Amino acid sequence: MSAAAHHSPNPPILNSFASKDELAIHLAEFVVKAQKESIDKKGRFTIAISGGSLPNMLKGLIPNPAVKWDKWQVFYVDERAVPLDHPDSNHHACTTALFSKVPIPKENIHPLDPTLLDDLEELSDSYEKELIKEFAQRDSARFPVFDLILLGMGPDGHTASLFPGHELLAEDDRWVAYLQDSPKPPPKRITFTFPVINHAARVAFVAAGAEKIDVLPDVLDKPELGLPAARVRPTFPGQLYWFVDDAASAKVNLARTPFRL
Numbered sequence: 001m002s003a004a005a006h007h008s009p010n011p012p013i014l015n016s017f018a019s020k021d022e023l024a025i026h027l028a029e030f031v032v033k034a035q036k037e038s039i040d041k042k043g044r045f046t047i048a049i050s051g052g053s054l055p056n057m058l059k060g061l062i063p064n065p066a067v068k069w070d071k072w073q074v075f076y077v078d079e080r081a082v083p084l085d086h087p088d089s090n091h092h093a094c095t096t097a098l099f100s101k102v103p104i105p106k107e108n109i110h111p112l113d114p115t116l117l118d119d120l121e122e123l124s125d126s127y128e129k130e131l132i133k134e135f136a137q138r139d140s141a142r143f144p145v146f147d148l149i150l151l152g153m154g155p156d157g158h159t160a161s162l163f164p165g166h167e168l169l170a171e172d173d174r175w176v177a178y179l180q181d182s183p184k185p186p187p188k189r190i191t192f193t194f195p196v197i198n199h200a201a202r203v204a205f206v207a208a209g210a211e212k213i214d215v216l217p218d219v220l221d222k223p224e225l226g227l228p229a230a231r232v233r234p235t236f237p238g239q240l241y242w243f244v245d246d247a248a249s250a251k252v253n254l255a256r257t258p259f260r261l
């Protein structure tokens with residue numbers, strides 16, 4: 001196998017569902033399968049979750065006897081620099097939508113350190129240290145390998161808190177970075193960088209609703225636009241998945257995108 005081929009990522013696996021409810025059912029099945037494989041192999045399941053509409057798309061995990069919550073280690077792909085009980089907090093959204101309804105040990109969930117909200121450099125450094133604790137020492141693990149990273153995608157093609165044209169798109173050393181000018185409010189956030197996202201074993205986008213109808217074909221079929229979501233290309237053998245609904249995929253040429261599940 002040529003070197004180029006060796007590093008070429010697998011083609012994305014895309015499934016489009018008739019409704020958000022049907023998408024949520026299949027997404028839960030996918031998460032349960034990923035956690036089983038990870039736990040069977042390593043005795044734990046490392047997952048990173050995005051904010052926005054994603055937390056409510058995980059309702060298929062409530063209740064779900066197949067989920068071994070005590071084996072989960074949960075991080076946030078990005079987080080707003082607000083208190084943990086603030087309505088803008090992704091931790092607050094995930095706790096309300098999911099973690100308050102399932103038996104996951106509190107110590108298995110890794111929110112940002114709310115005592116550092118006034119110093120974004122410290123805040124992102126401290127979150128990176130949380131990752132280093134979970135994924136061995138930085139010198140041995142160049143980048144953490146999450147078992148699963150769940151991403152959303154904005155109508156502008158952003159993902160995590162990585163926005164079109166932003167300098168953070170070029171960050172290739174730090175695991176966690178910060179920004180103060182997020183075009184999507186609130187402005188102050190921390191976020192995983194592309195190396196972390198692209199080293200995951202599995203990355204799954206969840207994109208639903210008509211507001212994604214124009215950006216989805218651009219992200220799937222026009223990599224030359226360089227949209228942030230199109231820069232998510234997991235390093236081999238990582239696999240990229242798309243869970244979309246028919247409203248979002250109406251303009252996608254599904255015959256072109258090789259997909260299976």
Ligand SMILES: O=C(O)[C@H](O)[C@@H](O)[C@H](O)[C@H](O)COP(=O)(O)O
Nearest residue numbers: 050051052053152153154159160
């Ligand atoms: O903290 C955030 O704002 C999210 O992580 C963000 O990246 C989200 O995933 C996209 O904006 C899509 O949001 P929707 O799924 O709500 O459209």
